[in-house]
Amino acid sequence: MASNRPAPEAPFIPAPTESETFGYGSYRADEGPWEEWNPTEESITPVRGRHRVAKQRGGFARSSTVLGVGVIAAVGAGGMASANTGKPPVSLSLPDLPSMGSLFEDGSSPAPEASTTALSDVGVTPADTERNTGAGETLRNRIMAQAEQQQSKADSRATAAALAAAQKQSADAAAKAQKEAAAKAAADKKKADADAAKAAEAKRLAELAKQYTLPTSSYTITSTFGQAGSMWSSGYHTGLDFAAPTGTLIKAIHSGTVTQAGWAGSYGYRTVLTLDDGTELWFCHQSSISVSVGQKVGTGDVIGRVGATGNVTGPHLHLEVHPNGDATGIDPMVWLRGKGLNP
Known part of the structure; x- marks a missing residue:
């Protein structure tokens, strides 16, 4: 997770003893003075990506305690001032974490509830959502197209196999019919030859009968x-x-x-x-x-x-x-x- 750059160290400038102090009746060496600092676009690293800290209700972030103390001290010293660069101030977004007071509680009060916003959804813009949705739809369409293509190939193979089986069955039927026709033709020819031979023999016998006769009659x-x-x-x-x-x-x-x-x-x-x-x-x-x-x-x-x-x-x-x-x-x-x- 990206964090703010550390503030430049302020030079030590002794302040008059009569200057207003913060929270104490007399001057303390550890109270400053401090150099006023306002974060700008150049001093803040932009937050990128979708990995962000989940929001929580109540108080400042524990990690921002020092920054908060510095801001309060600066306000007490003379208020917030604009940056000398002339650029408009940039708002600083701090994650919602338990309040500073909760750090000192003895645990008797219930802890604040954590935000239910998923880490992967924090900071996601509508454009990102639309882009991700379009990419998912494109992937889905590609998968569906590949599935349809594979199904089409499978259907083509099944159709080709069915056509080949039908052609083979037709060829087998044609071969069987041809064989049966050849057998029938052979049988018919054999029968015709037998009939012709029988007719020829009958003719021959008829001719012989003219040359032969029975030996007697009334027998x-x-x-x-x-x-x-x-x-x-x-x-x-x-x-x-x-x-x-x-x-x-x-x-x-x-x-x-x-x-x-x-x-x-x-x-x-x-x-x-x-x-x-x-x-x-x-x-x-x-x-x-x-x-x-x-x-x-x-x-x-x-x-x-x-x-x-x-x-x-x-x-x-x-x-x-x-x-x-x-x-x-x-x-x-x-x-x-x-x-x-x-x-």
């Missing part, structure tokens, strides 16, 4: 290939039986050459027709044979008649198919269907 399938039974010496049926009345015509299934024609034991009367690819067709249990060995026949030509010769239980045509003339035959039903025929 009933009674025994199939591989059927087990004790009536067959091999333990299973080796051909396909077309049951029909005796004398029913037997036709050449396809064009070929007659390689056997005659009695064949348990097969009865049998005709063997060899096709151009080497496949042998056996027509067994005939009642009569209409062709001879070496004879070439065409599709649908009559080669014999249904009978019950050999090891049989009734009139029927026993048909066997032997690819390449093998001793073991194959299922005639499958072979006939492969030629476009449906027994």
